[in-house]
Amino acid sequence: MSEINRETEFVPLLNRMLRVFLTLIIASSMLLGGCSYIPWVGNDDDDLAFEEDFPFEDDEQVSEGGEDDFFEEDGKMADDDFALDEDDDFASVDQRTDKNELKGDVGTLQTQQEALVSKVRELEEILSSLGPKINATQEQLEGSLSAVSGQSEYLEPEVEELKLQVARLNDEINRLKSVKASNTRARGISRRKSANTPPQYNQALSSYRAGNYDESILQFQSFGLASPPERLKDNIAYWIGSNYIKLEMYDDAITQFEIVINSYPRGNKVHDARFMLGRAYSLKGETSRAVEILQSALKNNPPTEVRGKILKKLNDIQ
Numbered sequence: 001m002s003e004i005n006r007e008t009e010f011v012p013l014l015n016r017m018l019r020v021f022l023t024l025i026i027a028s029s030m031l032l033g034g035c036s037y038i039p040w041v042g043n044d045d046d047d048l049a050f051e052e053d054f055p056f057e058d059d060e061q062v063s064e065g066g067e068d069d070f071f072e073e074d075g076k077m078a079d080d081d082f083a084l085d086e087d088d089d090f091a092s093v094d095q096r097t098d099k100n101e102l103k104g105d106v107g108t109l110q111t112q113q114e115a116l117v118s119k120v121r122e123l124e125e126i127l128s129s130l131g132p133k134i135n136a137t138q139e140q141l142e143g144s145l146s147a148v149s150g151q152s153e154y155l156e157p158e159v160e161e162l163k164l165q166v167a168r169l170n171d172e173i174n175r176l177k178s179v180k181a182s183n184t185r186a187r188g189i190s191r192r193k194s195a196n197t198p199p200q201y202n203q204a205l206s207s208y209r210a211g212n213y214d215e216s217i218l219q220f221q222s223f224g225l226a227s228p229p230e231r232l233k234d235n236i237a238y239w240i241g242s243n244y245i246k247l248e249m250y251d252d253a254i255t256q257f258e259i260v261i262n263s264y265p266r267g268n269k270v271h272d273a274r275f276m277l278g279r280a281y282s283l284k285g286e287t288s289r290a291v292e293i294l295q296s297a298l299k300n301n302p303p304t305e306v307r308g309k310i311l312k313k314l315n316d317i318q
Contacts (some may be wrong), residue, residue, distance in 0.1 A: 175301050198223070201232060205239060213243040234260050234267035241276060250284040271302040275310050282317055291317055 015155030095253055224236045241256030257280065260273035276298035282290035294310050294317075300312065 213246045217243045234264035235267045238269040253280045271306045
């Protein structure tokens with residue numbers, strides 16, 4: 001009897017513990033997942049014992065507001081919650097898909113950006129390596145251009161001078177040809193003239209060559225007053241001027257040489273008179289005037305002998 005009583009007391013206690021445990025399970029499932037499923041555990045006897053202990057006494061109370069209504073409402077709530085959860089799951093799937101696509105696009109852009117950055121760095125390295133070469137080449141070109149321009153500037157005067165020298169040589173060759181021809185003709189004429197020169201002229205010229213300058217002057221002046229031949233008048237004035245040079249009477253000599261140049265420009269003593277005129281100014285001390293006259297004498301194409309005397313005198317003066 002005592003064992004039966006113990007078992008009888010133990011069964012209500014066990015039922016209470018199961019009810020508390022099931023209530024905790026239902027509450028936790030509703031709080032955590034909103035699930036309407038009630039995890040009934042145990043055998044049939046336990047279920048019957050649970051139903052006996054539930055506080056509904058008749059079917060009407062059960063139908064009015066009992067376990068069915070509770071589960072019905074919970075079922076609706078569960079269905080609603082399930083529908084929301086289902087929608088949330090689909091929404092989360094779409095969001096995850098969009099996020100994955102965005103992540104893929106971002107990854108692609110990052111890859112392209114890294115490739116571009118790498119390409120830019122490669123180009124910068126190429127430019128940095130080419131920079132010194134470009135600068136060196138530019139410096140070489142500038143140096144070459146400056147050298148060439150300097151050489152051209154240095155050579156231009158020489159080229160011009162060479163051109164002038166060539167032109168002068170051509171003129172000299174042409175002049176020598178003409179002088180040679182004229183000298184040939186002059187020799188024949190002088191020979192004929194020497195045979196016909198008056199003795200007074202020859203005597204005055206001999207006195208000059210002997211150093212008797214005063215006597216030579218008087219003889220040439222006397223011969224000039226005696227109506228000499230026209231071809232000898234420039235010679236008389238020239239030799240009188242030459243005697244004055246020997247006597248250092250430079251102003252008188254200048255007067256005689258100017259007579260030869262101005263009065264007899266086509267005579268055979270005009271070139272000699274220009275040289276002697278420059279010499280007279282040089283001996284007088286008027287160097288600039290002497291250089292001017294001698295340079296003018298060179299421009300008049302004097303004979304080779306006279307030209308050599310003029311150049312020598314210019315070198316001595318300058």
